[in-house]
Amino acid sequence: MTDAYIVGAGQSSFGSFPEETYRTLFREAYEAAAPADLDPGDVDEAFVGTLGVGGRQIGLAGPVVTEHVGLHGVPCTRVENACAASGYALRQAVMAVESGMADLVLAGGVEVMTDTSAEATKYWLGVSGETEWERMAGTTFSGVYAQMADAYLREYDAPRRAMSEVAAKNHANGAKNPKAHLGFECSVDDAEAASVVADPLTLYHCCPTTDGAAAVFVASEEVAASFDDRVRVAGVGAASDRVGLFQRDTYTAVEASERAGETAYDAAGVADPRTDLDFAEVHDCFAIAELLAYEDLGFCDRGEAAALVGDGVTAIDGDLPVNTSGGLKSKGHPIGATGAGQAVEAFDQLTGNAGDRQLDDPERGLTHNVGGSGGAAVVHVFEAEGVSGA
Amino acid sequence: MTDAYIVGAGQSSFGSFPEETYRTLFREAYEAAAPADLDPGDVDEAFVGTLGVGGRQIGLAGPVVTEHVGLHGVPCTRVENACAASGYALRQAVMAVESGMADLVLAGGVEVMTDTSAEATKYWLGVSGETEWERMAGTTFSGVYAQMADAYLREYDAPRRAMSEVAAKNHANGAKNPKAHLGFECSVDDAEAASVVADPLTLYHCCPTTDGAAAVFVASEEVAASFDDRVRVAGVGAASDRVGLFQRDTYTAVEASERAGETAYDAAGVADPRTDLDFAEVHDCFAIAELLAYEDLGFCDRGEAAALVGDGVTAIDGDLPVNTSGGLKSKGHPIGATGAGQAVEAFDQLTGNAGDRQLDDPERGLTHNVGGSGGAAVVHVFEAEGVSGA
Numbered sequence: 001m002t003d004a005y006i007v008g009a010g011q012s013s014f015g016s017f018p019e020e021t022y023r024t025l026f027r028e029a030y031e032a033a034a035p036a037d038l039d040p041g042d043v044d045e046a047f048v049g050t051l052g053v054g055g056r057q058i059g060l061a062g063p064v065v066t067e068h069v070g071l072h073g074v075p076c077t078r079v080e081n082a083c084a085a086s087g088y089a090l091r092q093a094v095m096a097v098e099s100g101m102a103d104l105v106l107a108g109g110v111e112v113m114t115d116t117s118a119e120a121t122k123y124w125l126g127v128s129g130e131t132e133w134e135r136m137a138g139t140t141f142s143g144v145y146a147q148m149a150d151a152y153l154r155e156y157d158a159p160r161r162a163m164s165e166v167a168a169k170n171h172a173n174g175a176k177n178p179k180a181h182l183g184f185e186c187s188v189d190d191a192e193a194a195s196v197v198a199d200p201l202t203l204y205h206c207c208p209t210t211d212g213a214a215a216v217f218v219a220s221e222e223v224a225a226s227f228d229d230r231v232r233v234a235g236v237g238a239a240s241d242r243v244g245l246f247q248r249d250t251y252t253a254v255e256a257s258e259r260a261g262e263t264a265y266d267a268a269g270v271a272d273p274r275t276d277l278d279f280a281e282v283h284d285c286f287a288i289a290e291l292l293a294y295e296d297l298g299f300c301d302r303g304e305a306a307a308l309v310g311d312g313v314t315a316i317d318g319d320l321p322v323n324t325s326g327g328l329k330s331k332g333h334p335i336g337a338t339g340a341g342q343a344v345e346a347f348d349q350l351t352g353n354a355g356d357r358q359l360d361d362p363e364r365g366l367t368h369n370v371g372g373s374g375g376a377a378v379v380h381v382f383e384a385e386g387v388s389g390a
Numbered sequence: 391m392t393d394a395y396i397v398g399a400g401q402s403s404f405g406s407f408p409e410e411t412y413r414t415l416f417r418e419a420y421e422a423a424a425p426a427d428l429d430p431g432d433v434d435e436a437f438v439g440t441l442g443v444g445g446r447q448i449g450l451a452g453p454v455v456t457e458h459v460g461l462h463g464v465p466c467t468r469v470e471n472a473c474a475a476s477g478y479a480l481r482q483a484v485m486a487v488e489s490g491m492a493d494l495v496l497a498g499g500v501e502v503m504t505d506t507s508a509e510a511t512k513y514w515l516g517v518s519g520e521t522e523w524e525r526m527a528g529t530t531f532s533g534v535y536a537q538m539a540d541a542y543l544r545e546y547d548a549p550r551r552a553m554s555e556v557a558a559k560n561h562a563n564g565a566k567n568p569k570a571h572l573g574f575e576c577s578v579d580d581a582e583a584a585s586v587v588a589d590p591l592t593l594y595h596c597c598p599t600t601d602g603a604a605a606v607f608v609a610s611e612e613v614a615a616s617f618d619d620r621v622r623v624a625g626v627g628a629a630s631d632r633v634g635l636f637q638r639d640t641y642t643a644v645e646a647s648e649r650a651g652e653t654a655y656d657a658a659g660v661a662d663p664r665t666d667l668d669f670a671e672v673h674d675c676f677a678i679a680e681l682l683a684y685e686d687l688g689f690c691d692r693g694e695a696a697a698l699v700g701d702g703v704t705a706i707d708g709d710l711p712v713n714t715s716g717g718l719k720s721k722g723h724p725i726g727a728t729g730a731g732q733a734v735e736a737f738d739q740l741t742g743n744a745g746d747r748q749l750d751d752p753e754r755g756l757t758h759n760v761g762g763s764g765g766a767a768v769v770h771v772f773e774a775e776g777v778s779g780a
Contacts, residue, residue, distance in 0.1 A: 059471075060761050066630060073631060075629055077469055078469070080451065080468040080470060092485075095486055096489075097489075099486075099488035100488065100489075127448035131448075240457070241463060242457050247457075376467075
């Protein structure tokens with residue numbers, strides 16, 4: 001089996017662009033991702049992640065954007081796993097390469113979220129909850145994650161302030177990212193003092209509603225050799241779980257993340273993520289989600305996430321920087337584009353192109369993308385050129 | 391690379407079941423598909439095709455049905471390419487097995503279409519058209535295919551009656567299929583005399599609005615060896631095209647089908663489909679689509695499709711029976727379930743379990759699934775146990 005490599009990755013600006021369309025945003029990402037020496041005629045497969053409800057293209061939402069960048073004829077599949085849509089699209093691209101059915105694959109995602117009414121957006125955002133018992137009962141996503149936050153703070157007697165520390169850290173990183181939606185700093189006190197959205201979550205504990213697109217080119221080892229930048233996909237893992245939070249065994253862990261991480265670590269030879277990883281992009285749709293991710297992915301023991309962020313371990317100058325891009329919190333969360341967008345940051349870090357956010361020669365990083373409140377999760381481990389297994 | 395095998399396939403009844411849900415229908419298909427000696431704990435990947443707009447589960451529409459059959463934790467991805475959703479889900483399953491990332495994969499699809507208002511259904515069915523220039527301009531799918539039919543009949547001076555012969559043939563087959571939605575016979579004269587839906591298409595030239603689900607288990611060669619029934623996936627092909635009909639080079643051919651067929655034939659070693667195939671399930675959402683498929687897939691030359699059906703070549707007792715299941719026309723077309731449902735017929739034919747529709751020891755068959763009016767197509771070639779390449 002061939003290894004899979006990322007040979008190009010890029011994203012549109014993330015933000016509020018109601019005048020843009022899924023096509024124009026995807027094209028912006030495609031052009032940012034395309035390696036200088038790409039021959040589009042060599043692309044032999046495409047996967048596009050999008051949730052894409054509302055007034056936009058619904059059926060054939062994949063081919064409708066790939067045709068717009070000129071990839072007529074290339075097999076294109078829309079992949080949807082709610083907020084993990086393009087994390088799964090990337091995993092499909094890796095699978096296509098490893099199956100031998102494709103040599104150069106475009107994986108990406110796109111979402112336009114701000115061109116509908118507030119009422120439609122509320123509907124929109126609820127569709128990834130469990131339909132009968134969450135969405136139709138009126139539960140919002142903030143409400144679901146607030147239940148997780150409340151359960152976590154109680155179980156471990158953790159301070160709400162830990163979530164504000166996550167927010168302040170991610171905004172500090174996002175302020176250095178020219179493509180971030182909310183590219184400004186926010187202090188811990190700002191986050192603490194902000195309006196409550198769903199107790200205990202304040203406004204700054206919640207990611208914004210974002211438009212954007214991201215794209216990644218995945219190649220076989222042989223094809224990758226002809227490109228200048230190469231990042232190896234060292235491991236991939238995915239898992240599903242019951243879609244409704246109320247159906248799960250625990251509110252204070254996301255088991256799909258844990259399983260996905262274990263699978264990816266096994267494949268990549270990551271024995272201890274605390275020492276074997278140099279950075280991670282995790283799914284911080286709400287600040288509590290980042291704290292849970294620390295524990296689900298083995299960055300610390302259960303109940304220790306508040307201390308991890310409090311001690312600065314996950315700050316950009318810490319031992320294991322998390323969300324150097326700004327994360328969903330500050331960079332933004334255009335649903336279908338988020339997973340591929342995380343891979344863009346990993347690619348930029350591992351090729352030394354992360355600008356003001358550049359880490360000091362990172363060798364290995366992780367991306368972690370969650371659908372809904374944990375009904376699906378996918379984890380990738382990436383390695384810089386020349387690094388071979390942990 | 392391992393070969394991929396289907397080791398179990400089954401479907402729910404297709405019909406109008408507004409009292410059922412996507413979960414109950416999918417479970418019915420899952421139970422019909424599961425081989426007697428299946429250990430559900432061995433399933434290590436799942437792909438679910440569904441369009442799934444309307445009041446049903448939208449985000450995480452894959453995991454929400456796999457959890458209902460007890461597959462908690464298994465990576466599950468929703469795949470959508472409009473009416474080709476589960477044809478692509480099946481292709482993803484083959485890819486997963488051939489990549490070595492999975493050994494036993496569930497691929498399926500489900501759609502509930504009759505539990506919404508007529509107005510909602512009209513919206514529903516339009517979503518796979520091109521949004522800006524087809525759907526929002528008021529074009530329906532019948533209208534799109536009517537344009538193709540009109541262009542075809544004019545270009546080749548073919549009789550409308552050929553479409554009625556397709557309808558009569560498929561209803562004759564569907565009348566022998568206990569799971570068919572419209573399991574009754576219809577004569578050529580009935581089809582000719584029926585109300586016009588979109589000229590030149592009459593009611594009997596159009597498939598019904600159907601609820602249903604279908605499922606297929608795909609295994610690696612090693613795992614397949616432990617099951618009683620095995621059908622080899624000899625070749626797979628897929629292609630996309632411009633989503634809007636008006637953007638394409640021709641109205642009288644579906645280029646995505648042609649490309650997908652060529653790829654599948656190359657992989658399967660099919661030199662001449664007219665002699666190397668024993669049957670085919672093709673995408674007859676409208677009768678014109680079956681005629682185009684004959685030509686796109688090389689069953690006859692361009693302009694010869696009317697003669698092919700007229701001469702009985704594609705009848706169940708002809709040289710190349712097409713749509714022995716009844717096809718989308720008579721068996722029904724629950725969007726996301728259709729592609730997997732075609733594979734169910736192929737599996738049943740190749741394992742001698744097609745009941746009153748059973749062909750005489752077929753060795754090799756094809757399935758052909760189209761999204762929208764040709765924005766995506768996927769073709770599989772299947773071989774019975776013991777047959778090795780053409």
